[in-house]
Amino acid sequence: MDLDLTDRAFLITGGTDGLGLALASTLLAEGAHVAVCGRDATRLSHAQEQLGPEALCVEADVTSVGQLDEFVDVALAHFGRIDGVVNNAGKTAASAIASSSDDAWREDYELKVIAALHLCRRALPALRETRGSVLNVLAIMARTPPPNSTPTAASRAAGLALTKALSHEVGPHGVRANALLVGLIESGQWVRRAADAQRDLAEFYADMAQRAGIPLGRIGSAQEFANVAAFLLSPRASYVTGVGISVDGGLSGVI
Numbered sequence: 001m002d003l004d005l006t007d008r009a010f011l012i013t014g015g016t017d018g019l020g021l022a023l024a025s026t027l028l029a030e031g032a033h034v035a036v037c038g039r040d041a042t043r044l045s046h047a048q049e050q051l052g053p054e055a056l057c058v059e060a061d062v063t064s065v066g067q068l069d070e071f072v073d074v075a076l077a078h079f080g081r082i083d084g085v086v087n088n089a090g091k092t093a094a095s096a097i098a099s100s101s102d103d104a105w106r107e108d109y110e111l112k113v114i115a116a117l118h119l120c121r122r123a124l125p126a127l128r129e130t131r132g133s134v135l136n137v138l139a140i141m142a143r144t145p146p147p148n149s150t151p152t153a154a155s156r157a158a159g160l161a162l163t164k165a166l167s168h169e170v171g172p173h174g175v176r177a178n179a180l181l182v183g184l185i186e187s188g189q190w191v192r193r194a195a196d197a198q199r200d201l202a203e204f205y206a207d208m209a210q211r212a213g214i215p216l217g218r219i220g221s222a223q224e225f226a227n228v229a230a231f232l233l234s235p236r237a238s239y240v241t242g243v244g245i246s247v248d249g250g251l252s253g254v255i
Contacts, residue, residue, distance in 0.1 A: 003234035006031035008130070009079035010233060011072065013062050013119065014089030016043035018187030019137060019229075022222035023086065024051055026230045032083075035075035037062065043188075062089045062115035072122050082126035084233045087116035087159075088137040091189060096148045108151040112138075113158045120166060124175070131174035133233055136163050138244065140181045140252040156181075160244050167242030176241035178232050183248025184208055185220040215250030 010027055014020045015036025024034045028051060035056035038044045048057040056078055060067040076082055090112045093104055120134055127134070138156040145153030160179055167177040186205065194204040205219040225247050231237055232245070246252045 001236065003030050003230060003236055005230070005234055007033065008083035008132075009033040009035070009075065009081050010084040010086065011075050011082060011119075011123065012036045012086040012088055013071075013115070014038060014137075015086075016040060016047040016057075016188075018189070018191075019182070019185065019222050019225050020086070020088040021047055021050060021188075022226040023088070023229050024055060026223070026226040027233070028052070028054055030230060030234075033079045035071070035078070037068075037071045037089075062119070063110045065118060068115065068118055069122060072119070072126075076126055081130055082123050083130045083132040084135065085119055085123045085127070085132075086135045086137065086229070086233070087112075087119060089115060090137070092139075093152050094149045097150050100150055105151040105154075108155045109158070112152075112155040113162065116159060117162060120162075120177075124170065127170070127175045128173045133176040133178070133237075133241075134163075134166060134170075135229060135232055136160075136177070136179040137229075138163075138179050138181050140183050140246050140248050142179075142181055142244070144253050163244065164242050171241060176237070178237075178241060179244040180225065180229055180232070181244050181246045181248070181252070182225060183220065183246065183251040184212055184214065185225050185247065186222050212251060214248075218249065220247060220249055 012020050015024050016038035024036050027034050037058045037060040039061040044057050058071050060071040062068050093108045136159050138159045141149050141153040142156035142160045163179040194201045209219050
């Protein structure tokens with residue numbers, strides 16, 4: 001299926017590895033323009049090498065309003081339009097409520113909720129012009145939080161509510177807002193954890209899938225995530241808005 005993405009422009013936060021990098025590569029292959037941001041200069045350089053000169057890679061910390069605004073400004077000046085924004089930046093911060101610190105909660109909300117909110121507000125005028133879309137990358141624990149999963153579970157639930165509220169507000173302007181709730185999928189954070197534990201990555205992923213009891217029996221790939229994300233960002237999903245879709249191999253206990 002042709003996703004009709006040629007010459008459309010997309011911004012992806014946390015796009016230097018894992019899910020964000022896979023999505024950026026997929027959108028470029030579909031003929032779109034892509035800008036990614038990250039706060040780690042080394043990973044950003046690696047992403048530029050992987051994506052090639054067509055991609056716009058900007059060093060920015062999404063928790064800094066000034067840097068996030070600059071990311072949008074640079075991308076808009078470079079492409080002349082914005083057709084979609086993907087709030088992908090984030091990390092897993094899971095601990096028991098009794099032992100998690102206030103600072104951990106603040107940092108997680110700043111990264112996953114406040115930054116996403118600001119990017120949506122900042123890009124909305126451009127998205128109205130193109131009748132574009134917003135995609136918030138969350139996690140299945142937004143709906144089914146297990147023990148010892150905060151503050152991540154709570155911030156992802158807030159992100160899901162933000163997505164639904166946003167869809168109602170921007171829908172009259174032709175702008176869509178959706179969320180992808182990921183389960184256990186290959187990503188840069190897992191690669192780093194396996195390396196820290198001096199584990200073979202394939203064995204590390206296999207153990208994760210077995211312990212989690214994933215019905216499909218394996219960890220998902222970043223490309224499988226990117227395939228769904230690219231569709232939701234495309235005009236082919238023009239009547240899909242205000243939903244959270246799980247990409248989890250059947251792991252979530254809810255539909």
